[in-house]
Amino acid sequence: MGNYNALNIAWQALTGNKNWQRAWRDPEPKSHYEAIVVGGGGHGLATAYYLAKIHGITKVAVLEKGWIGGGNVGRNTTIVRSNYMLDGNAPFYEHGMDLWRDMALDLNYNAMFSPRGVLNLAHTKSQYDVFARRGNSMRLNGIKAEILSRDEVLQREPTLAAANSERFPIFGGLLQPDAGNARHDAVAWGYARAADQLGVDIIQNCEVVDFIHQGEKVVGVKTSRGDIRADKIGLAVAGNSSRLASKLGIRLPVESHVLQAFVTEPYKPVINGVVTFGAGHFYISQSDKGGLVFGGDIDGYNTYAQRGNLPVFEDVISGGLSIMPSLSRLKLLRNWGGIMDMSMDGSPIIDVGPIDGLYLNTGWCYGGFKATPASGWCFAHTMANDKAHALNEAYTLDRFAKGYTIDEKGAGPYPKAH
Amino acid sequence: MIRINCPHCGEREHAEFTYGEDASRLLPANDANLETWNEYVFERDNVAGEHLEYWHHALGCRSWLKVQRNTLTHDISWVGFPHDTPPAQGEVKS
Ligand SMILES: Cc1cc2nc3c(=O)[nH]c(=O)nc-3n(C[C@H](O)[C@H](O)[C@H](O)COP(=O)(O)OP(=O)(O)OC[C@H]3O[C@@H](n4cnc5c(N)ncnc54)[C@H](O)[C@@H]3O)c2cc1C
Ligand SMILES: [Zn+2]
Numbered sequence: 001m002g003n004y005n006a007l008n009i010a011w012q013a014l015t016g017n018k019n020w021q022r023a024w025r026d027p028e029p030k031s032h033y034e035a036i037v038v039g040g041g042g043h044g045l046a047t048a049y050y051l052a053k054i055h056g057i058t059k060v061a062v063l064e065k066g067w068i069g070g071g072n073v074g075r076n077t078t079i080v081r082s083n084y085m086l087d088g089n090a091p092f093y094e095h096g097m098d099l100w101r102d103m104a105l106d107l108n109y110n111a112m113f114s115p116r117g118v119l120n121l122a123h124t125k126s127q128y129d130v131f132a133r134r135g136n137s138m139r140l141n142g143i144k145a146e147i148l149s150r151d152e153v154l155q156r157e158p159t160l161a162a163a164n165s166e167r168f169p170i171f172g173g174l175l176q177p178d179a180g181n182a183r184h185d186a187v188a189w190g191y192a193r194a195a196d197q198l199g200v201d202i203i204q205n206c207e208v209v210d211f212i213h214q215g216e217k218v219v220g221v222k223t224s225r226g227d228i229r230a231d232k233i234g235l236a237v238a239g240n241s242s243r244l245a246s247k248l249g250i251r252l253p254v255e256s257h258v259l260q261a262f263v264t265e266p267y268k269p270v271i272n273g274v275v276t277f278g279a280g281h282f283y284i285s286q287s288d289k290g291g292l293v294f295g296g297d298i299d300g301y302n303t304y305a306q307r308g309n310l311p312v313f314e315d316v317i318s319g320g321l322s323i324m325p326s327l328s329r330l331k332l333l334r335n336w337g338g339i340m341d342m343s344m345d346g347s348p349i350i351d352v353g354p355i356d357g358l359y360l361n362t363g364w365c366y367g368g369f370k371a372t373p374a375s376g377w378c379f380a381h382t383m384a385n386d387k388a389h390a391l392n393e394a395y396t397l398d399r400f401a402k403g404y405t406i407d408e409k410g411a412g413p414y415p416k417a418h
Numbered sequence: 419m420i421r422i423n424c425p426h427c428g429e430r431e432h433a434e435f436t437y438g439e440d441a442s443r444l445l446p447a448n449d450a451n452l453e454t455w456n457e458y459v460f461e462r463d464n465v466a467g468e469h470l471e472y473w474h475h476a477l478g479c480r481s482w483l484k485v486q487r488n489t490l491t492h493d494i495s496w497v498g499f500p501h502d503t504p505p506a507q508g509e510v511k512s
Contacts, residue, residue, distance in 0.1 A: 242464035251461040256489075301437040303489045304466045309420055311433040344460045400460040401452070413459050416437070 003108055023189060024196035029203050029228050033061045035383060036221060036230040038208045038244065039237035040064025042073035042184075042369065043361055045191035045202075046376020047236060047383070049107075052198035054377075055384035060200045061230070062192075063223060065207035069188035072238050073369065075338035077261050077295045079274050079283065080370040081118045081179035082143055085134050088394030088406040089347060090141035095391055096374030097143075097178060103373060109190030112183035112288065117273035119148070119156065120174045121323070127278055131174035138176070148173045159270045159324060168279045168322055181274065181285055187372055210247050218248070218357040234359040234383050236375075239304065239339030241362035248355055252362065253344040253400050255415040257298045258337040259366045260308035262316065264330040266290030275323070282319030291333060294320055298340070298366065300416045308337040340366050345405035346418030350378050350392040359383045360397060365418050420487075423497050426479040438472030440465075441484050441500075466490055472500065 002008055002021065012019060035051055037044045040062050051057040062068070080100055082093035103111045122128040128147075135145035153173045154161050160170060192202050203225070212220035212227060220229035237244055239256045267290050274285040284294040296316035299308045313335065320327045343349065343363030348371065351360050361379045364371060378392035388395070394406055400413075411417035420432040440462060446454045469489045475481050486496040486504045496504040 242462070243466050246463075251457070251463060253460040253462070255462050255464050256466075301471070301487075302440070302462075302464060302469070303492070305490055305492050309432055309492070311431075314433075401456040415462075 004110075023193040024202050027201045027203065029061060029063075029206060029223070029225050030201065031227070031229060033201070033228065033230040034059040035232040035234065036060070036228060037062045037234045037236055038221065039071070039235065039240075040068035040188075040192070040202065040204065041071045041236065041238055042187055042191065042372035043238070043364070043375045043379065044234075044236035045188055045195060046372050047234060047361070047379040048200045048202075048376075049191045049195040049198070050377050050380035051384060052195060052200050055380060057384055058199040060195075061228065062195070062200060062202045063206045063208055063221065063228070064202070064204045065224070067204050068192050068202060069185055072338040072340060073188045073372070074184055075261065075336055076184055076366075076369040077283065077285070077293050078181045078184050078369060079118060079179070079285065080113065080182055081176055081274075082370070083118065083120070083134065083138055083145065083174070083176045083179065084408060085137045086406055086408055087141075089408060090138065090143060092374055092378070092391045092395075093370065094141065094143050095377070096371055099373035099377060100182065100370075103182075103187070103190070107190040107194040109186060109193060110183070111186045111190050113180065114182065114288075115178045115180040116285075117156070118176045118179035118276070119153065119273055120276045121153065121160075121278040122171045122173055123168050123279045124171055128172045131172075135174050144176065144178050146175045146177060148175050157272055157275055159326065160275070162325055168277075179274070181287075182369075183288075184369065187369075191376070208244060216356055218355050231357070232359060232383050233357055234361060234379060236361040236379065238341050238362070238364060238368065241341050241360075243304075248358070250354060253349075253397075253413075254341050254363050255302045256304055256339050257300070257342045257416060258303050258305065258308045259295065259298045259340055260312060260316065260335060260337045261293065261295045262335045263287070263294075263333050264292040264327075265333050267292065267330060270326070277319055277323040280315075280319035280322060282316060282323060284320065284324065292327065292330065298342070298416060299337075302415075304339055306337050306339055340364065340368070342415035342418060344400060344413040344415060345407040346409055346411065347406035348375070348395050349397050350375065350382055350395045351388065351397045352382060352386055354397060420492055420494065422473060422475075422483065422485060422494060424475050424478060424481070424483060425497065425499065426481060427475065430475070430478055434475060434477040436474045436476045438474055438482065441470040441472050468495070470504065
């Protein structure tokens with residue numbers, strides 16, 4: 001396969017770039033694997049990689065109904081952060097930050113992780129106080145956080161000065177300096193290539209339609225490319241979790257919702273890091289190509305249609321114009337939607353069961369991109385050891401019944417509110 | 419674009435309505451066991467296909483409506499009042 005390095009690039013250039021090989025194989029599915037991961041999104045691919053790399057389980061297949069990276073991992077606004085408050089969450093996401101920092105070297109693939117800072121704007125004194133509290137609890141968990149004055153905010157992001165109006169004056173902000181963006185496709189492709197090199201079969205156009213049972217145990221899957229058996233079957237299908245679980249008679253504490261994202265034509269640098277508007281739901285960053293990438297709220301009704309509707313479109317744009325009026329001069333290039341697995345407390349599930357042979361990875365809401373490495377790492381550990389790692393032991397399926405929900409927002413069992 | 423044909427107001431824009439929730443969920447009896455309450459509070463069918471649900475005509479007549487919507491396509495095949503039941507499958511005009 002060959003490593004990607006400067007020497008290789010020079011040699012390829014001299015030989016007319018005719019000798020690049022495909023980044024991962026396109027194997028026929030085998031009839032049996034040690035482990036199957038259903039879903040070739042970021043989480044599924046990362047899980048397969050860590051199963052092979054850390055746990056020595058290399059007879060692994062990733063089954064993807066479309067093409068890898070065609071789901072949410074290729075549709076998100078790529079914000080990577082760990083500004084969480086609750087104990088069950090903070091160490092998990094912070095472990096993820098460590099994995100992000102090493103990702104490009106570890107995978108030999110430039111995931112373009114760019115810790116350019118995530119800045120949450122506060123527009124009132126009370127909001128500022130709430131952010132200070134969040135910042136302090138982040139620090140208690142060992143995560144860097146800075147509380148910025150209004151002037152410091154405008155120094156970092158001068159473009160916001162125009163919006164510092166009477167209507168939405170900027171009071172200050174909470175900055176996580178180590179947070180930022182990464183290149184979404186590269187994350188999927190990097191994990192796929194690295195997993196493939198360790199022997200993992202990545203099988204695209206292979207939809208899991210049902211399960212094969214033996215007594216109480218799940219021993220395989222029925223797919224559009226035939227039956228495939230495995231000792232362990234992990235589900236990492238994001239917004240399609242309930243559909244697959246229903247084949248096993250399982251109802252999940254999850255609802256599928258659409259989130260939209262937007263990108264403008266490329267423009268000169270105007271936004272330095274990631275900025276979130278505090279007086280509405282809007283977040284924005286600028287891609288390395290210059291496009292302004294932004295989004296806001298989910299549409300608010302459960303759906304599997306991978307496209308949103310106009311009221312939220314309008315809401316996002318008006319939020320954007322409130323904080324960055326100059327945005328109105330740019331043309332929107334594209335808008336799209338992705339289906340997310342909204343859980344009942346806003347936190348994910350990485351767990352063994354609830355049926356023998358089955359493992360569950362779901363409930364990522366609209367924050368699962370940043371979790372990609374940590375989720376794969378923990379899910380691989382959980383699948384390999386039939387037991388959660390300390391980092392994901394709070395993410396159980398039965399926490400709802402037992403009263404141990406992890407509700408960062410305090411929004412209650414209303415998935416559209418998280 | 420979702421448009422809902424309100425029985426009071428006629429066909430109106432999505433933006434006039436607020437989504438409620440799955441209309442098939444029924445409040446358990448007060449003395450139901452914990453498992454039943456857990457299922458009611460936390461678990462969802464999360465249907466892919468025809469879904470019965472409540473919408474509030476918040477910027478119109480302010481009635482709660484029962485709506486049958488296809489969660490795969492956004493298509494709405496039936497609208498009624500909360501106590502109504504939609505005609506059986508097949509009879510629904512789309
Ligand atoms: C518009 C948008 C913006 C977002 N912004 C952010 C952000 O800024 N920061 C952040 O952290 N998160 C963000 N997210 C959330 C994040 O993208 C997701 O939580 C995360 O990508 C989900 O995990 P995944 O990558 O494994 O999912 P996916 O990429 O969706 O992978 C699941 C895969 O499973 C496959 N699949 C489904 N059913 C089957 C089946 N039956 N058989 C085989 N394969 C199947 C699907 O085709 C899909 O490829 C955003 C999401 C969206 C939609
Ligand atoms: Zn009405």
